[in-house]
Amino acid sequence: MDLKEKLVILADSAKYDASCSSSGSKRKGDSIGNTAYSGICHSFASDGRCISLLKILLTNCCIYDCKYCLNRRSNNIKRAIFTPEEICTITINFYKRNYIEGLFLSSGIIKNPDYTMNLIIETVYLLRNKYHFGGYIHAKAIPGANKNLLNKLGNLVDRLSANVELPTEKGLKLLAPNKSSDKVTEIMSYVNNNRSTKFVPAGQSTQMIIGATDETDLDIMNKSENMYNRYKLKRVFYSAYIPVNKDKLLPSINTPPLIRENRLYQADWLLRYYNFKVDDILDKNNPNFNLLLDPKCDWALRHLDEFPKEINKCSYFDLLKIPGIGVTCAKRIISSRKYFSIDFKDLKKIGVVLKRAKYFITCNGKYFISNSNFKKDFIEYNLLLEDNNSNNSSGKQMSLF
Amino acid sequence: MIYLYKENFIDLLNLINYLLKNKVKPENIKNEIYMKTLLEETYYPVIAEDKNLSERIINKIGIESFLIVYYVFLSNADNKELLIYKYLLSSLKYKNKIRFMRNIDCVNECLKISKYVKTEAHKFKGFVRFSELDNGVLYSQIEPENNIMLLLCNHFKRRLKNECWVIKDNRRNLVGIYDKKECYILDSDIDIKKFDSEDYYEDMWKEFYKTIGIKERKNDRCRMNFMPKKYWKYIVEVSDNEKSSV
Structure with missing residues (x-):
């Protein structure tokens, strides 16, 4: 099998992993390669996802038989395995041409977890020490492998990840009977306890598949919040379930739940940067996100008593609660209003999305819309209308009926 | 006045x-x-x-x-x-x-x-595409809206410090040249013709690019938002078919 064919097989098997970020590391490098702290996207695939890293599996041979996975043992597909040298050669040659920021190396489980982990370590070790590669490396930690191996790998890479795969142990038992969430959390807690500028400098991340089992958004977000708090994860990725296998235990759907996935990402942002708690945005009576409105708008409409907020007075965290104002804008408002009093036309210059924010704010006591319209129904109707207009790709007036 | x-x-x-x-x-x-x-x-x-x-x-x-x-x-x-x-x-x-x-x-x-x-400048740190000339020099062409040559050179001289590379801004006839020691920015209209021999790794990259997109999630609009057509000219992995169809 030639190298190109291997690459196609092992990239095809790796593509369902959502992570491709190359941020969080300040590696300087002494020969070829360094990292950019903010990360750099090098291309965008036909599905619109960023390509930043050479995302491949070391092998798609696997001793496990997880129901949802393309590479499960019982599937009759072409199998391949890279040698460590082959991976290094491709990485260096892609890097030199500026196609990538580095390598994202994952693998099916071959023989046993330790054996697999050793192959990953050998590859990354070669890349760092024989090829003197200073670019970004994200590697998968194999659950169940020896702690010493985890320690070795962590000292070579920028980011480590271990996928929880499914939000609950029950789901995991059902669809991935060879895996257990304990082994994943063991990795997370080891990495968290040992993290330093030398050991996994860009932190760890994980991924959950959305819609393969019957968890609610509340279950999923609780799991995320818990992991952010306990293990200081950098990111949780959500991957809409795509049916690649037929199995009676799997749901039968035609299209992946992409809107739901988007809502989870938006909510994830609210947790990490906007000081929201899961309890604020979901509860037992509303365990799933509104598919029509983003979680922040939805929250604001359910808490209209907290609005309108005065742009020139309210705190940074209050600014962040206003739909249409993000982290950058909130910071700009804080730094600007020290020097001048902000009115509506300044907000536009600052970059606030007024078509959302206007219902929720006052500037020097003035309300943008008439007071009598400060009602949930009116605002909700207009927000939905705005969204539909901007989603209309042709730019034509949408047809209302 | x-x-x-x-x-x-x-x-x-x-x-x-x-x-x-x-x-x-x-x-x-x-x-x-x-x-x-x-x-x-x-x-x-x-x-x-x-x-x-x-x-x-x-x-x-x-x-x-x-x-x-x-x-x-x-x-x-x-x-x-x-x-x-x-x-x-x-x-x-x-x-x-x-x-x-x-x-x-x-x-x-x-x-x-x-x-x-x-x-x-940040986008071009990702979108610059080098090809390897027969003598090992890495060569790329760009047509940015703004004059970002100095910003790019500063980036690549840290990143590819043991390579010789040339970045050519075709819109301004500027070149950034790095010889493993110093970086120079000069006015020049040199035009290095692309060598005939196929680049093995460029082919491989094109295959990788085709493979990595998930067809069930195909989303042209999203791709276009992040990587608008004006950048496509020198992005080798976007197929000639796609480039000419729009």
């Missing part, structure tokens, strides 16, 4: 300093290659170069506010010189607070333009 300067940043700062000092309000400021119309009058004042001028400006308005001026200078904005003049004029009053004064139109405009230049 339209005032002229030699096409470099220091010369522009000197001219603006001269205008401010003499309390002259320019109708416009343009670089010396500007083609004036019949009704316009141009003037090219002889100014002795003030060696410490940029340092003094930095001391007064702070490096962040000064960098905004520099990025605006690198931009392709039509009226950038006049904008810089207005910004520096306002900075006499607001000093190091100037970059927070978004309610002043010229400041807001400068902030927007400098952001645009920085964003474009």
